[in-house]
Amino acid sequence: MSNKPCALVTGASGGLGAEIARVLAREGFYLLLVARNEQKLQTIKDELEAACGVTAQTFPCDLARENAVLDLYDYVLGRGMRIDVLVNNAGFGDAGAFHEADWSRQRDMVQVNIVAMMQLTYLFVPHMVERGVGMVLNLSSVAAFSAGPYMSVYYATKAYVLSFSEALHEELAGTGVTVTALCPGPTATGFEASASMGSGSTMFRRAADPADVARDGYAAMKKGKAVCLQGAFTKAMAFGSRLVPRCVARKLAMHKNR
Numbered sequence: 001m002s003n004k005p006c007a008l009v010t011g012a013s014g015g016l017g018a019e020i021a022r023v024l025a026r027e028g029f030y031l032l033l034v035a036r037n038e039q040k041l042q043t044i045k046d047e048l049e050a051a052c053g054v055t056a057q058t059f060p061c062d063l064a065r066e067n068a069v070l071d072l073y074d075y076v077l078g079r080g081m082r083i084d085v086l087v088n089n090a091g092f093g094d095a096g097a098f099h100e101a102d103w104s105r106q107r108d109m110v111q112v113n114i115v116a117m118m119q120l121t122y123l124f125v126p127h128m129v130e131r132g133v134g135m136v137l138n139l140s141s142v143a144a145f146s147a148g149p150y151m152s153v154y155y156a157t158k159a160y161v162l163s164f165s166e167a168l169h170e171e172l173a174g175t176g177v178t179v180t181a182l183c184p185g186p187t188a189t190g191f192e193a194s195a196s197m198g199s200g201s202t203m204f205r206r207a208a209d210p211a212d213v214a215r216d217g218y219a220a221m222k223k224g225k226a227v228c229l230q231g232a233f234t235k236a237m238a239f240g241s242r243l244v245p246r247c248v249a250r251k252l253a254m255h256k257n258r
Contacts (some may be wrong), residue, residue, distance in 0.1 A: 004054075006030040008076070008083045010063060010120070011090030013040035016139065016187060019214035020087055021048060021056075027218075029085065031056040034063075034072060063090050063116040064108035073123045082131075083124050085221075088117040088138045088161075093154035095257060106153050113157035118164065125168075125177060132176035137221045138165045140181040142234045146246065149254035162227070169226040178224040182217035184208060185233035208233075 007024045011017035013035035021031060025048040035041050038060035045056040059075055061068045076083060091113040094105050121136060128134025144162035148155025165181035172179060188207040208231050220228030229235045 004028060004030040005084040006032065006081055007085035007087060008032045008034065008120075008124070009087040009089060010034045010116070011139075012044060013037045014044075016184070016210045016213055017087070017089040018044050019210045020089060020137070020217065022052075022211075023214050023218045024085065024087075025052040025054045025056070028052075028054065030054060032059060032076070032081065032083070033057070034059045034061060035090070036060065036062045063112045066111070069116050069119040069123070072120075076124075083127065084134055086120060086124050086134070086136045088120055088136070090116065091139060091157070093151055095151050097150060098152045101153075109153050110157060113154070114160050117161060121168070121179075125172070128177045129172070129175045134177040135221050135224075136165075136168075136177070136179040137217060138179065138181050140165065140183045140227075142183055142185045142238075143253075144181075144183060145238050146253050147250040148257060149250060150257040151253075155253070166226050178221070180217070180221045180225055180228060182213070182220065182228045182230060183234050183238070184213045184217075184230040187213050 005028075007021075007029040009017055009021045009024065009031065012021045012031075012033035014037075017035065021033060021044060025031060031045075031048065031054060033041050033045060033056055038058070041058040041060055045058050048054055048056050059072055061072060063069065092109060094101060094109060098106070117138060121138070125134065125136065128136075138161050140162040141158040143151070143155040144158040146155070162181045162183065165179050168179040186207045187210050213230050216230045217228055229238050
């Protein structure tokens, strides 16, 4: 194993996960890249090794599968890898009325967005605490700040990520380990297509550049911040959620999600 610090990034085959991996590679981290698509992972691995002179490994797996996290954890332990940075980026959304949605997709969303994130944190943070150093970056969203009609499960998962991350940030104070929730607004990652959002949605008309989101998230993690409200829209949403009644916030969200 390399003596360089090691970062594990889930959802690393594209979008924001790949951009975060690029930031970490430029910072000299040894990388473990995790995602479902083996071919795309290999492409990112080759790119980062050629461009940044780092070493990267790939672990293709579907985090919606119940034992996927344990398989990943066994892989890390079996190779003597020391995870210094854990980036829980993997996640997806789904648009539409909940009562008309496909149940298995809603279940898988909770498994990936919440359970896998929570389990990876549960498994790797004790090692960080024992060493007295480590950083966790959990991907939340502007969606965390209100209920989201027509994307009800997705919004709820991101609210969980934010609350969970903030709580752990306080629990781990003084241990040398930090937890940061990255809360971007709409970002040009192809999310709207994968979430089956219709062309009438106004959410992504001014989407942020994922490279900017990744840089800001990394900077916030390095500073040990509990929450990174990335972008003016996210900051306005977070501030506005404290000023308007929840009934107003959820109706505004419904308007954007339709």
